[in-house]
Amino acid sequence: MRKCLAGTAALALALYCASAGAQEIGRLFFTPAERAARDELRLHPPQAAAPVPTPPSVNGVVRRSAGPPTLWLDGIAHDLAGARARGVVLGRRAGEVLWRHGAQLSSLPVGSVPAGRAGSDE
Helix, strand or coil, rough: CCCHHHHHHHHHHHHHHHHHCCCCCCCCCCCCHHHHHHHHHHHHHCCCCCCCCCCCCCCEEEECCCCEEEEEEECEEEEEHHHHHHHHHECCCCEEEEEECCEEEEEEEECCCCHHHCCCCC
């Protein structure tokens, strides 16, 4: 028991002496200006710019006399709920498709690619 206690005390003393000679790391940012800039970024992170929404291309619309309509947006068939989730609603006139982005409502021509996608391949 005494040997174990003496060994533990010797180990603790050796660790204490070894750590006493070690250098402190110090601060990562040394100047007050660098620390202030870091604090400002931490407290007020920069806001990312909101992405500009691009309208889907309307490939086609089928209005049935009996049954729900189907809209093809970007080559994928959607029912009314799926189209609404993408911000697209049918207008009152035949062939009229509207796109809601924010508080604005824009008409989407059926069969044409929107201006924001003019250079894209489908």
